[in-house]
Amino acid sequence: xxxxxxxxxxxxxxxxxxxxxxxxxxxxxxxxxxxxxxxxxxxxxxxxxxxxxxxxxxxxxxxxxxxxxxxxxxxxxxxxxxxxxxxxxxxxxxxxxxxxxxxxxxxxxxxxxxxxxxxxxxxxxxxxxxxxxxxxxxxxxxxxxxxxxxxxxxxxxxxxxxxxxxxxxxxxxxxxxxxxxxxxxxxxxxxxxxxxxxxxxxxxxxxxxxxxxxxxxxxxxxxxxxxxxxxxxxxxxxxxxxxxxxxxxxxxxxxxxxxxxxxxxxxxxxxxxxxxxxxxxxxxxxxxxxxxxxxxxxxxxxxxxxxxxxxxxxxxxxxxxxxxxxxxxxxxxxxxxxxxxxxxxxxxxxxxxxxxxxxxxxxxxxxxxxxxxxxxxx
Numbered sequence: 001x002x003x004x005x006x007x008x009x010x011x012x013x014x015x016x017x018x019x020x021x022x023x024x025x026x027x028x029x030x031x032x033x034x035x036x037x038x039x040x041x042x043x044x045x046x047x048x049x050x051x052x053x054x055x056x057x058x059x060x061x062x063x064x065x066x067x068x069x070x071x072x073x074x075x076x077x078x079x080x081x082x083x084x085x086x087x088x089x090x091x092x093x094x095x096x097x098x099x100x101x102x103x104x105x106x107x108x109x110x111x112x113x114x115x116x117x118x119x120x121x122x123x124x125x126x127x128x129x130x131x132x133x134x135x136x137x138x139x140x141x142x143x144x145x146x147x148x149x150x151x152x153x154x155x156x157x158x159x160x161x162x163x164x165x166x167x168x169x170x171x172x173x174x175x176x177x178x179x180x181x182x183x184x185x186x187x188x189x190x191x192x193x194x195x196x197x198x199x200x201x202x203x204x205x206x207x208x209x210x211x212x213x214x215x216x217x218x219x220x221x222x223x224x225x226x227x228x229x230x231x232x233x234x235x236x237x238x239x240x241x242x243x244x245x246x247x248x249x250x251x252x253x254x255x256x257x258x259x260x261x262x263x264x265x266x267x268x269x270x271x272x273x274x275x276x277x278x279x280x281x282x283x284x285x286x287x288x289x290x291x292x293x294x295x296x297x298x299x300x301x302x303x304x305x306x307x308x309x310x311x312x313x314x315x316x317x318x319x320x321x322x323x324x325x326x327x328x329x330x331x332x333x334x335x336x337x338x339x340x341x342x343x344x345x346x347x348x349x350x351x352x353x354x355x356x357x358x359x360x361x362x363x364x365x366x367x368x369x370x371x372x373x374x375x376x377x378x
Contacts, residue, residue, distance in 0.1 A: 022124035023077035034061035104139035252321035326369035
């Protein structure tokens, strides 16, 4: 039998109503939209990062809606450059906050649609109300611990330094070509100083000074990379990274790949099944079926691009160094005899199977079928 509950009216109803607030975060100003779900939104603008002003806005909104100071507050904001500090601060204030994947927010599909911070804030507020009413409207991100978040800094900085190293190297090579100098050595390598000393006289003085400044910046980048890599290796040798060491026991998995997979994926995330895992890294299929039309649109690419790129790289190495494994044999049966495009499609499929196999290996100790472990050093 279905029963219908009515909401009591009057002063006693205030204690049963919650306050909802959405944050539209920008570099200089934040826009807050607040409502109790019965009235239209109240809008406030505060300076970015001004937490005192945020609390004042919440107090004003409670007064406007006739809510008690003890009423439950629900909030949300899109994941972005502010990261997780705001989420942690809101939780400390007793506010039920969620961080939303911006790519999962529904939008109007018209070719031209109005978009302002006010409209975006109101849209977030509306979807927050729908979310707490039980409707599935977006993807909610899982918060890493402060330690897990900080642990990602090493390999992310190494990635940025690698791009800087390539940029400096390409710049020096481009400047040398202006005077038909084409070094057949690695720019910035061990033979670079002797080569440059022998050829620097062929370069005009101002250009020579620019190349030397660029070389100094390249040296600084390489020194910082060596320091970070030494720190990472030292932590592994000292036994402070057991999951990284466990992954490195598999042939084809090196310290760089194992470190990134643990810090970005396996170290702090929990998965109920393989579909959740594939969806997290963006390797889940995205079918399109409407009426008689059935199209496979490829992988979603909705996850962490660093993990996805590393998994594809690991999949190629797996084919090379684990030739007798079940994963390699499956790839050879399905894709090896095809053309280049078929192999590229297959390597993505192999990457999806590989990450599932690595997850089971770390969680249950189940070695991938046919895989070979590295010999134990005596």
